[in-house]
Amino acid sequence: MKPGLMERRLANGKAYLDSELGLQKWCSHCEEYWPQDTLFWSVSSHKQDGLQCWCKACQLEHKRNKRQAA
Template sequence: MYDRAALPRQIHRAITAGVTQDAPAPRAKAACHAGAKRATADLLMSDIGPLKLCRHCGEHWPADGEFFARDARRQDGLEHVCKACRKEQRLVR
């Protein structure tokens, strides 16, 4: 009848919605937003400023360039592993 791969997914759903009554409901997009929730939980406020959780050693360190390397791709601008743990990982390799 038609080439399913050639049609965009939404058009394909609209066409097949009338054909199949037992179509599964669309999934919620909760899993893709879990990373944003986790990023805010990694920061703590203290009297000396924000503290960031190192995902390797599990300790909180001041969230600055002295303890964490810079990473412009991340929301807070810092890597998720502290500099001491990165150095340890490099020595093990």
């Protein structure tokens, strides 16, 4: 993660530190916090933190809905 990114995200509410789970990241789709690791987030080389902005569960739901609509 780039320097200063974590501080900005903590300040604007897009992340928070949990004493048990560590750094949590905000999913912009389901609007919930999830642990910031690849178990909950897909990798994206285009994002500053290296992870997608939607959690894996939201991405999967979106793909299913898109497939059913076709």
